[in-house]
């Protein structure tokens with residue numbers, strides 16, 4: 001596979017699918033040896049996806065095609081593999097002419113385990129495995145309290161984040177300026193979606209450049225789901241098609257409110273890093289005593305957007321039809337599932353994980369546990385969103401609702417799955433039984 005290549009270094013793309021301002025790629029291109037860029041479609045991840053029209057896989061495929069074309073225009077290429085990451089590394093390393101592997105850090109539990117195994121494998125073959133910080137401004141334990149313990153409340157975390165921030169942290173790593181150091185060779189074409197068990201379908205690759213006017217007006221428009229008031233950068237941050245340094249720089253120039261949202265992202269990432277148990281259990285463990293109703297028919301109605309609560313149904317239909325849902329509506333539907341229907345937040349989290357194009361473990365888990373009241377810095381359990389009042393406030397002319405529910409206000413539209421006041425009282429009783437009165441713990 002690689003035996004004809006001279007001694008070289010490998011750069012492994014993962015959630016950093018861009019050639020510009022890419023930290024580990026920059027370090028690799030500086031290393032003095034030709035750099036062979038690779039990507040692995042990891043079957044351990046792909047085999048768990050049961051939807052042949054999974055938007056994430058198509059997104060990655062398109063992003064890789066873009067990179068491949070860029071590299072081919074430089075006389076190099078992108079080597080893309082499909083299989084078990086461990087086995088692919090075994091065969092790559094057996095070629096014997098690799099000096100070092102460069103990659104950007106990934107902090108999710110599965111990735112940490114995989115990278116640990118690959119780094120051990122590299123060591124046994126005498127190859128160094130080098131990792132760099134790229135997808136965040138502050139990682140792991142870089143922003144902690146004076147006593148070294150992690151923050152579990154957002155506001156003090158964000159204050160500390162800002163006080164530790166230095167402008168040079170946004171200096172780019174101009175990997176795009178080192179083009180002559182790529183390995184000059186030709187790779188096979190990308191494996192097709194069909195070869196990997198997925199289908200092609202119409203999909204418009206989302207614009208990568210954030211709209212500056214949206215960021216300027218962000219503070220006033222971000223909560224209105226019927227307008228394009230948020231930047232839709234989440235998918236690009238998820239897959240690294242945009243650099244966080246570039247986006248944070250724009251945020252700092254244009255909107256503190258927007259910067260605060262980028263800090264929420266890092267807040268949840270460091271929570272997952274310090275408390276990986278949140279993947280399976282409530283951060284506040286008392287909340288795992290809640291006696292969820294977990295009614296499958298009601299869950300099904302929620303999934304399909306047929307609860308009879310228009311703002312909830314509009315959001316769930318937006319998700320199914322586009323892979324996106326507005327943040328305000330994510331909060332409303334998550335609260336509705338956990339509090340009105342008393343369905344375990346893990347069910348909703350899994351549904352989002354399956355359908356969101358921007359699915360990101362730390363933010364999704366953080367958002368769900370926030371809504372259920374069980375997470376760090378969460379909504380107190382006795383605050384039960386009233387979907388009707390939320391609609392009056394954020395979609396007063398029902399523009400968002402009408403867009404997603406054509407049969408709204410007709411006899412065809414679903415009857416409410418539960419009456420609001422009944423659901424609110426039931427929720428308070430069940431939560432109180434599990435966590436005690438007025439508990440914030």
Ligand SMILES: Cc1cc2nc3c(=O)[nH]c(=O)nc-3n(C[C@H](O)[C@H](O)[C@H](O)COP(=O)(O)OP(=O)(O)OC[C@H]3O[C@@H](n4cnc5c(N)ncnc54)[C@H](O)[C@@H]3O)c2cc1C
Nearest residue numbers: 230231232233234261265327330358359360363364367368
């Ligand atoms: C129940 C629930 C589940 C969520 N699941 C995800 C998820 O899987 N992936 C994901 O990226 N975000 C998730 N979020 C956070 C938020 O809803 C999305 O980041 C946001 O809607 C993406 O749209 P945008 O890029 O237009 O955001 P903008 O408003 O333009 O914000 C810019 C960026 O800031 C970050 N951000 C904004 N709000 C939040 C937040 N509340 N928490 C963390 N980061 C934030 C995102 O990276 C976002 O792209 C979830 C929120 C909730 C309530």
